[in-house]
Amino acid sequence: MKLLILSNRYYFIGLLVISILGEILSYYMIKSIINREFNEQLFAEKEQLIYELREYDNLLETLYLNIGDRISLQKMDHDPKTETHIKDVKIYDFYKKEEISFRQIVFSDQVKDDFYIITISKSLLSSEDLIKLVTEIVALITFLFFMTMFLLSNIISKKVWKPFYDTLSLIKKLNIVKPQSFSFKKTKVREFRELNSTIETITNQMVKDYNNLKEYTENTSHEIQTPIAIIKNKIELIIQGNDFSKDQLIALNQIHKLIIRLSKLKDNLSLLSKISNNQFIDVVDINVADYLKEMIKSVEELIEMKNIDVSFYFKEAPIIRLNETLAYLLFINLISNAIKHNINHGKIILELTGDYVLIKNTGEPLPIAPEKLFERFKKHGDKHNSTGLGLSLIQSIVKYYNFSITYTNKEVWHILKLKF
Template identity: 45%
Template sequence: MKLLSLTNRYYLASILPILLVGGFLAYIILRGIINHEFNEKLFAEKKQFIHEWHTYKNLRETLYLNVGDKIEVKAVEYDPEIGSILSDTIMYDSFEKKELPYRLLKFSHKFDDRFYLVTITKSMLPTEDLIQGVGQIILILIAGLVLSLGFVSRAISKKIWTPFNNTIFSLKNYQIATPANINFDKTTIDEFKELNRVLIHMIDKSRKDYVSLKEFTENASHEIQTPLAIIKSKAELLLQNGNLDQENLEDVGKIYEAANRLSRLKQGLTMLAKMDNNQFEEVEPIEVAELITSSLENYEELIAMKEISLTKTYNSSPTLVLNNTLAYVLVTNLINNAIKHNLKQGSINIILNNDELIIENPGQPLSDDPENYFNRFKKGSAQSDSSGLGLALIKKICDIYDMRISYTVNEAKHRIAIQF
């Protein structure tokens, strides 16, 4: 959820109850004012009635003042001792032909030594219509105010948050591997100024760390390569020397294998470091089927040596936009893994679909969850010729290009599937 939407929701959740309570209080106050006015009118009519009653002797028992207003006079045998009682009631109105609300004033009065009970009623129909109309107006005003506040708040927030959105856009498009400096739009908001300042400081530090790490990786790769080449060269010369006995030959062979393993380990770690530093940005269209076929040619002798049967099924020939080096590393590591961990007289089944590459081969059962073998230096066995980085390289390349990879083992049948 966007911050702007969340802010508007909080505004609405805060303002709406206030407006509703305010509208209800306005209704109560309005009704109280109207009732007060009615009471004033009823008391005034009471005073006028008593005055006219004492002045004019021929008043009837029931007197109609206005439409819906009337006065009832009823003689009683004793004094009910009723001062003034105000109440609301419902009465049938012959003019409207329905029951309507009335405001009623009841009191007792003595005239010519007789007691009378007088009731003055006034129709509240006009005021009820007025209150209903005012209530509708209040609701409309509340709805209009909420909508107006929502639109205004959205417009203001959008304008205020423009520098922040521009900063996010700049960060998304910034590449740490490029030498260009990042620039943020100028803003008058202090908080965004501070944010941009901190981000620039962090980016500068990250770039310096990136450059340092890149130089270290390149230097380390170069410096390690030279002594490794010397060790391998000397070991080869010693292996070709006919003066060494069997025990010494075995020791030199171990040195040579260790040097080869260290060389592969150096290459794998260097490749992972370069991928972490985004040093493989150049991409081009890669025909997957052609890449697999050409890569298999380099392993024909090894496949024949292990008497492995190879099956290729190209149901489609997809083209992916990848870095050429990483595409080659991905495919060769998959093939090399399938050969290295295969069984004698085993098989390799390669299936290529439009959106998926599958490589299956028989192998030894695993002692751990297959997905854990995508971690660095995780090996299925302690054999010396494995660096433990092959699957880690494959997983890293898949992550870079948002490809999903899975590794499953079913009855000693290993299956790696990559979905493009």
């Protein structure tokens, strides 16, 4: 969810609650004011009616209709002593054929020598219509207010937050391998200026650290490679001599193998470092079906040495975009792993769909836990010429491209599934 939407949501929920409470409060306030006005009129009309009944003899027959909407006089044999009270009632209107709300004042009084219970009723219809009209007007004003605030909020928020989104856009384009200097747009908001300044400082430090690490890795790799090459050449020259015993030649041969392994280890660590540093950004289209066939062809001698039977089951020929070097390292390591840890007269099955490639090979039981298979320097089997980085290298490439790889074991079959 976007920040603007989230902030506007809380803002308008708050306004909505306040508006609803305000409308309810306004309704009861208006109703209370109107009722108070009606009560004052009814009391005034009570006094007027009592005065006129006492002053004019023929008023009982005529009953002034300008007092209230309806007047009722109920003659009593004795003094009822009714306390003056006001109440709301519903009275059926034969003209409108519906019940109408009235407010009544009921009291008792003596006129001449007779006692009466007198009721003065005033219709609340006009006040109800007024309250309804006022409520509708308030609701309309509230709706227009909300719409206006919504539009203004979006316009103002987008303008206020534009520097932030400009900065965010620049950060998304950041490529630490090919860094470019940031050109932040000028803003009057101090917080955004501080944000831009902080991001620029952090980014410059990241680029500097990356370049230092890259330079250190390259220098280390170069400096290690030189003495390794010299030692290797010297040992090869010494081995060619004839002045050594059998045990000395065996020892020199072991040293030579360790030097070769050390060289491979250096190369693999260097590759892992480059992958982590995102140095393989150039990509090409790889036809996976054709590429797998080429890889198998390139290791035919190794396959023939173990008399391994290779089968292809290609349902589709997907094309994926990878760096050419990483594509080679990924597939050659997967296939080499299937050959290296296979048995004589074993089998390799390659299955390919549009979503994944499955590499199955026969082999001895796995001597380590499957969950540790892709860890660095974990070797399955007594392979002295193995660096223990092959599957770790595969895992790094898989993570680099957001692929996934899983291992399962079914009887004599070892299965690696690479999902694109």
